[in-house]
Amino acid sequence: MIALALTFAFASIALAVLLNLYRLLRGPTRCDRILALDTMVINAIALIVLFGIYETSTTYFEAALLLAMVGFVGTVAYCKFLLRGDIVE
Numbered sequence: 001m002i003a004l005a006l007t008f009a010f011a012s013i014a015l016a017v018l019l020n021l022y023r024l025l026r027g028p029t030r031c032d033r034i035l036a037l038d039t040m041v042i043n044a045i046a047l048i049v050l051f052g053i054y055e056t057s058t059t060y061f062e063a064a065l066l067l068a069m070v071g072f073v074g075t076v077a078y079c080k081f082l083l084r085g086d087i088v089e
Contacts, residue, residue, distance in 0.1 A: 002053075009050050017043045034078045041071030 023036040052060030
C-alpha cells in the first residue's frame with residue numbers, strides 16, 4: 001500500500017514541478033517567476049523527502065532541510081532585489 005501511495009505522490013509532485021517550470025518560463029511578471037521558483041524548491045524538498053521514505057534513509061531528510069534553508073534565503077534575496085534594487089545595504 002505504501003508503494004502505491006509513494007508512486008502517486010511522486011507523479012503528483014513531478015506534475016507540479018512541470019507546471020511550476022511552465023510558470024517560471026512564461027510568467028507574466030517577475031513576481032510570478034520568483035513565486036514559481038520558490039514553489040519549485042518546495043516541490044524539490046518534497047521529492048527528496050519522498051525518496052528518503054522510499055529508501056528508508058535519514059540522510060535525505062538532512063539534505064531536504066539544507067535545501068529549505070537555501071531556498072528561503074534565495075527567495076528573500078530575490079524579493080529584496082526586486083524591491084530595492086540591491087541585496088546588501
